[in-house]
Amino acid sequence: MGIQLTACHVLPCKTNAIMIELTELPIDASAVLAQVADPECGAEVLFVGTTRQWTDVRPHSEAGGEPQAESGQRIETSHLIYESYREMALVQMRRLEDEARSRWPLRKVVMVHRLGHIAATEASVAIAVSSPHRSEAFEAARWLIDELKHHVPIWKQEHYVQHGPQWIHPTAGNCNCPEHALPHSLTHQHSHPHSHAHPPPSTRQLSDAREEQ
Amino acid sequence: MTPLSSPSPPDSDWLRVEVRLFAAAADLAAARQLRLHVPAGCSLSELIAQLLDRFPTMKNLAHVSRWAVDEQFVPADFIIDRDLAIAMIPPVSGG
Numbered sequence: 001m002g003i004q005l006t007a008c009h010v011l012p013c014k015t016n017a018i019m020i021e022l023t024e025l026p027i028d029a030s031a032v033l034a035q036v037a038d039p040e041c042g043a044e045v046l047f048v049g050t051t052r053q054w055t056d057v058r059p060h061s062e063a064g065g066e067p068q069a070e071s072g073q074r075i076e077t078s079h080l081i082y083e084s085y086r087e088m089a090l091v092q093m094r095r096l097e098d099e100a101r102s103r104w105p106l107r108k109v110v111m112v113h114r115l116g117h118i119a120a121t122e123a124s125v126a127i128a129v130s131s132p133h134r135s136e137a138f139e140a141a142r143w144l145i146d147e148l149k150h151h152v153p154i155w156k157q158e159h160y161v162q163h164g165p166q167w168i169h170p171t172a173g174n175c176n177c178p179e180h181a182l183p184h185s186l187t188h189q190h191s192h193p194h195s196h197a198h199p200p201p202s203t204r205q206l207s208d209a210r211e212e213q
Numbered sequence: 214m215t216p217l218s219s220p221s222p223p224d225s226d227w228l229r230v231e232v233r234l235f236a237a238a239a240d241l242a243a244a245r246q247l248r249l250h251v252p253a254g255c256s257l258s259e260l261i262a263q264l265l266d267r268f269p270t271m272k273n274l275a276h277v278s279r280w281a282v283d284e285q286f287v288p289a290d291f292i293i294d295r296d297l298a299i300a301m302i303p304p305v306s307g308g
Binding site for chain 1: 233235236237240274277281284285300302303304305306307308
């Protein structure tokens with residue numbers, strides 16, 4: 001498709017608009033949505049994931065999850081630090097876009113993930129897609145965020161108000177993603193295919209799709 | 214059996230591997246990049262074993278991590294046949 005890495009952290013699309021991006025700057029969700037406008041599309045879906053200030057303690061928190069606290073208690077996050085393996089994250093996001101385009105008749109796809117210091121309640125990720133009809137747009141946006149959360153090398157470190165900072169490396173619980181279509185080249189075998197979890201949901205959707213949790 | 218660690222400068226039968234570390238792995242090793250010397254033709258599993266000999270505190274995280282070469286995930290039986298960079302990819306938490 002003639003798409004090449006022309007800068008250290010962005011991949012341009014054919015129209016030179018930045019469609020896949022890692023940025024330290026705040027995410028402008030309106031601008032992301034505007035980028036997927038297309039005269040052949042009757043549907044645009046925008047997903048925005050935000051950093052959650054308050055998290056309910058889950059009964060089976062393990063290493064890599066929330067700090068120890070009594071079930072039912074809420075943990076307050078002051079901010080998060082996101083880091084990535086930037087080159088690989090861009091390659092993997094691009095691969096997700098290609099696969100999404102092979103599955104659904106998408107016209108435009110935009111994926112933006114923010115890195116660095118992000119205050120609680122701010123947007124950490126935005127994904128927007130456009131397609132002629134709504135069902136494909138909903139499905140593709142959902143699939144893209146699920147796959148991003150499983151396969152794109154980005155990590156968040158939670159900074160809690162009442163605990164020390166902690167890297168989030170989810171390893172237990174149930175996975176709500178619809179499938180793991182991508183090959184896992186693991187150094188170990190999962191006990192079952194969905195044995196690794198999403199991090200706690202830190203998302204808000206601006207579309208009328210329902211959040212997975 | 215040839216020991217995997219190589220305190221002396223490697224000869225032509227040894228390869229130089231840069232291991233990139235992220236997130237908790239970087240904290241545990243107190244480094245974002247390590248250099249290991251491994252015998253040519255060794256597997257990723259053997260390299261991981263050498264890494265864990267040096268950084269035993271990384272064991273739990275290493276066992277749930279994936280590994281990548283040239284921005285692509287690679288399996289544990291990946292054979293190291295050239296000088297290269299390998300990234301340890303702990304369970305990701307973007308989004």
